[in-house]
Amino acid sequence: MVVIKEIEMESLPELGNLYQELMNKPSDLNRLEEVFKGVKADNRYILLGAFVEGELLGSLMGIVCQDLVGDCKPFMVIENVVVSARARRQGVGKKLMNAIEQAARERDCYYIILVSGEQRKEAHVFYESLGYRDEKVEGYRKHLSSH
Template sequence: MVTIKEIEFESLDALNKLYHELIDRPSDPKKLEEVFRSIQADSRYILLGAYVDGELLGSMMGIVCQDLVGDCRPFMVIENVVVSSRARRQGLGKKLISALESIAHEKECYYIMFVSGEKRKEAHVFYESMGYREEKVEGYRKHLSSH
């Protein structure tokens, strides 16, 4: 049985394993715990997990951002979308996105946005099946390093 719910502290090890699949390296466990506690205390962050028979096999994070233009309605940014390679094509991603969309509606978000790596063609097909459309915009990113 699949359950979608907010991720709790007890699932951090499993979440780190998912993130390892996502970025091909594990996160620092101490830093992960520290940041997890910080976002857990901030209602703008929604960190959802897809649990199959109690095992965390998918996750995504939504961040509600305030806006100052037009009607000043918030928007949501989605980040860190991952479903374990062992559990793809079982509807977990669809259930996660649907749950975040419901939260975005409750919070009166004007839109949801996210970026996806150019080479993740399989993921793009999935996003389009969920009603998301590629908009022709230029994306820019600058990676900042400590030194």
């Protein structure tokens, strides 16, 4: 059974492993722990995990941003969506996405922004199956340090 809940400190080593799977490079666990404490203290961040028999096999992060346009309703940005290769195609990602969408609704978000790398075609099919649309906007990223 898949349990979706907020990630706590004791799951950081497993989260680091998931991020390594996502980014193909290891996370600095000391820095991850330090930043995690700030994220947990800031209610704009929602860091969810998918636990299968107690093991963290998926995660995503939602960030609520306040908008100043129109009705000034907040919106959510979703980042770092990852499901372990061992748990894909078992409904784990769908449960994570449904949970973060519910959190966005509870916070009265007007919309959700989700960016996915162009090469991740399988992920795009998954997002579209959940109702996300490719709106043909250009996305730009500028790295401010060498990673």
